[in-house]
Amino acid sequence: MTDAQAPEITGTNPLAPAPAGARTAADVVTPELVAQLTKGVAGSGRTANHTPFTGEKLADLPESTPEDVTGAFERARAAQAVWARVPVRQRAAVLLRFHDLVLERQAEVLDLIQLETGKARLHAHEEVQAVAVAARHYGRKAPAYLRAKRHTGAIPTLTKVTELRHPRGVVGQIVPWNYPFELSVGDALPALVAGNAVVMKPDTESCLTALWARDLLIEAGLPADVLQAVIGVGPVIGPEVVKHGDYVSFTGSTRTGREVATVAADRLVGVSLELGGKNAMLVLEDADIEKAAAGAVRACFSSAGQLCVSIERLYVHESVADAFLDRFAARTRAMRLGSALAYGADMGSLVSGHQLETVKRHVEDAVDKGARIVAGGVARPDIGPYFYEPTVLEGVTDAMTLCCEETFGPVVSVYRFKTLDEVVDRANATSYGLNSSVWTGNARLGRETAARLRTGTVNINEGYASAYGSVQSPMGGMKDSGLGRRHGSEGILKYTEAQTVAHQRLLPMAPSLGMDDAKYAAFMSRSLRLMKAFRFR
Known part of the structure; x- marks a missing residue:
């Protein structure tokens, strides 16, 4: 297109105020909805969140204490032991049902995302798209990602090797305010389908969206205790989540990410960090x-x-x-x-x-x-x-x-x-x-x-x-933008522990059949040369 053909676009054109009769925060965030979404969220204190559109309060919420976080992890561990025994295809079926529910009831979550983050509705829909795609992908691919894999053993035919994938246990997840749907349940889905439980700490100001996602997953068939939620001030509740998690998923600032990594490293548990960018x-x-x-x-x-x-x-x-x-x-x-x-x-x-x-x-x-x-x-x-x-x-x-x-x-x-x-x-x-x-x-x-x-x-x-x-x-950052990846095989396997099971048959990995040490060493040397010649990997 030439300069002469280029369309002329001028002037700032802010939208007019919402027309009379349009939905308001009070229409969406009803006491009944808040009661439903906060069911099962432990908290002896009270807090509140607000909408950026006006600065007004959206809802009164339970505020979790460190003791509440401990209790959430205890319930999650008990539930995870049962959930891990559910066949992976049945766990994946929960994700596929969740996919359908998200698309059917997207208007509900779009309202919540807008009210809690202040973003435009089309930008809120990006979160719906991302969650639906992740649910479909892991709902279809999790059995293949997690299946037992055969590998060539130390001595072909004599050594049978299988790689197994076990869930880590209970994943501690700390969620930021900016993408409360995608960065809460979107990151939890691969952890859950891998057989883990999750204790999720959403940001207080956007927690209704994350709690709606949890409620919908339960409707799709997820046992309620497998996905716990705690609500509270980040510097108070966040470290407790890191302290108890068998693996930690964090999205947020580079500064806080370093603190999370330090605590996790001291406990020798893994972390996935998506941090800042320029x-x-x-x-x-x-x-x-x-x-x-x-x-x-x-x-x-x-x-x-x-x-x-x-x-x-x-x-x-x-x-x-x-x-x-x-x-x-x-x-x-x-x-x-x-x-x-x-x-x-x-x-x-x-x-x-x-x-x-x-x-x-x-x-x-x-x-x-x-x-x-x-x-x-x-x-x-x-x-x-x-x-x-x-x-x-x-x-x-x-x-x-x-x-x-x-x-x-x-x-x-x-x-x-x-x-x-x-x-x-x-x-x-x-x-x-x-x-x-x-x-x-x-x-x-x-x-x-x-x-x-x-x-x-x-x-x-x-x-x-x-x-x-x-x-x-895979999606994630280099340098100060983080560690680990979400999506693809890396996005689910990070929530698992790899186990190698090697079954030795017929002959031991030691001198046998009358061989002394020298003959065994010579035999193994010839075998190694043959394996290279026949392109064994």
């Missing part, structure tokens, strides 16, 4: 500029930029930078902000005052030091207390906080580059390594560039959804 998108000189601009909007501003895999750094080849920036800025200014429990908004709210202050601090620091706002840069209290316009800046330098520190908001900095080697080096020049994106019209060049980027996932001509949605393949 993800880069590369627009090469042969990229389709219109598609790249539209893709950048999705990549930078989905869930108001509050996801670990979103793009915060945009590198554009100097030959197309002006054309790209014009189109990207126009699309950004045209985004509609809104809080209605309905489709139509392009972006929702930040989750809290803390997130809003971080965004404002990063933008103000950059502007004070010479950066230029291309689009946005303004809070929108007229729409809701934590709304902030999607923001594009140019002229960001290393001296600015925005350059290297994760913002976790709807803010992206744009940089120009000349050569491919230069941009690869700049994209890799970060302590993070979670996700990246390459836009090009040359598929081979895209794959070659992707292989040079030090991130756990790379998307070609998409921002993050292609790699994340490909659940047969």
Whole structure:
């Protein structure tokens, strides 16, 4: 498309207030719903959560104590011993029923996700998609991932070797606020189908969504005690979950991830950590500029930029930078902000005052030091207390906080580059390594560039959804972005212990048939040479 053909997109167009008669928080979060979802959640104290759309309280909730966490693990351990004996195909059938229930009743969870996180409904639906795909994948593939595997033994025909997979026991799971459906039950599904129990600690502000997922899994046939939930302040309850878990799954900040890893290491239990990111998108000189601009909007501003895999750094080849920036800025200014429990908004709210202050601090620091706002840069209290316009800046330098520190908001900095080697080096020049994106019209060049980027996932001509949605393949971070992977075989086998069973038949692994030590050593040496010659592995 030429410049003359490019559509003109101008003006910020926030959504109008929700029409009269639209669903409200009170319509969705009823006392009856809260009672149903918190059933079985132990807590002697009381706490509450709030909706970012207005800042108002959503629900009164039980608050768990450290003793409640201990009790949850005790119940989970008793239930896990029974659950592990259920044939894997029956466990997988629970996931497939859950898949169907999620799609049938998605309107319920979409309302909860929006109310608890403030995100637009289409962005909430990304969570529905991700959970459904994970449930289908592990519901179909878990029996194959977990089946006993035959291996070549030390002496072929004489040594029969089988690899078994056993559940670890009870998995401690700590869930962040930003993707409360996908990062709670989506991560729990492979652990559960592998025969583990899970004690889940969702963030208090988005726990209703996670509890709804638990309730639906129980409806799908999961024994209630196999998936426990505890609610409480992270620094109080989180360490208790780590202290009791036979394996720990954590998604959150790099700083807290290090603390989780330290405690787990002291106990010699495994961890899976998905941590922060400062993800880069590369627009090469042969990229389709219109598609790249539209893709950048999705990549930078989905869930108001509050996801670990979103793009915060945009590198554009100097030959197309002006054309790209014009189109990207126009699309950004045209985004509609809104809080209605309905489709139509392009972006929702930040989750809290803390997130809003971080965004404002990063933008103000950059502007004070010479950066230029291309689009946005303004809070929108007229729409809701934590709304902030999607923001594009140019002229960001290393001296600015925005350059290297994760913002976790709807803010992206744009940089120009000349050569491919230069941009690869700049994209890799970060302590993070979670996700990246390459836009090009040359598929081979895209794959070659992707292989040079030090991130756990790379998307070609998409921002993050292609790699994340490909659940047969591993997803996770390099460097300070984490340890371990979700999805695929790694995403389920991490919740298991491997056991090798070797059955020796006919002859021992020792001198026999009248051989002395020297003859046995000579016999084994000849055997090893023959095994290499016959290409035994």
